[in-house]
Amino acid sequence: MAGISRWVKPETYPLAAAMGAAIGLCGFMLLRSALANPDVRINKVDRAAGVLENFEEGKKFKEHAVRRWLKEHPPMIMPGLNRLMSDPPKP
Structure with missing residues (x-):
């Protein structure tokens, strides 16, 4: 455990929280656009509709x-x- 404490310092927590929030927001928008956007069609039947x-x-x-x-x-x-x-x- 002594090796981990050398790499994870309390000063990095705000940066890790900001990066986690940004990655979470990007993932949410990606999933929302892929699953709910009417212009995105994943299955073959919907794509054939044009x-x-x-x-x-x-x-x-x-x-x-x-x-x-x-x-x-x-x-x-x-x-x-x-x-x-x-x-x-x-x-």
């Missing part, structure tokens, strides 16, 4: 739950601080 005009399925794929949630919120990182700094004071 180009389909499935606009509803494409819209459903694009407008996923996270995108719908983000549409309801203002595009600000700190909305409270932005309002405090930009709105004029009330008399």
Whole structure:
């Protein structure tokens, strides 16, 4: 065990966490695109159908739950601080 502690240092934990999160996000997007994208057809029967005009399925794929949630919120990182700094004071 003394050899492992020489290679794994506490300073590398944030880097390992960031890399793990990035790899996980890339894997999730790869699987989502491969399995749920209406333009990707894996089995032979679907590939033989050619180009389909499935606009509803494409819209459903694009407008996923996270995108719908983000549409309801203002595009600000700190909305409270932005309002405090930009709105004029009330008399």
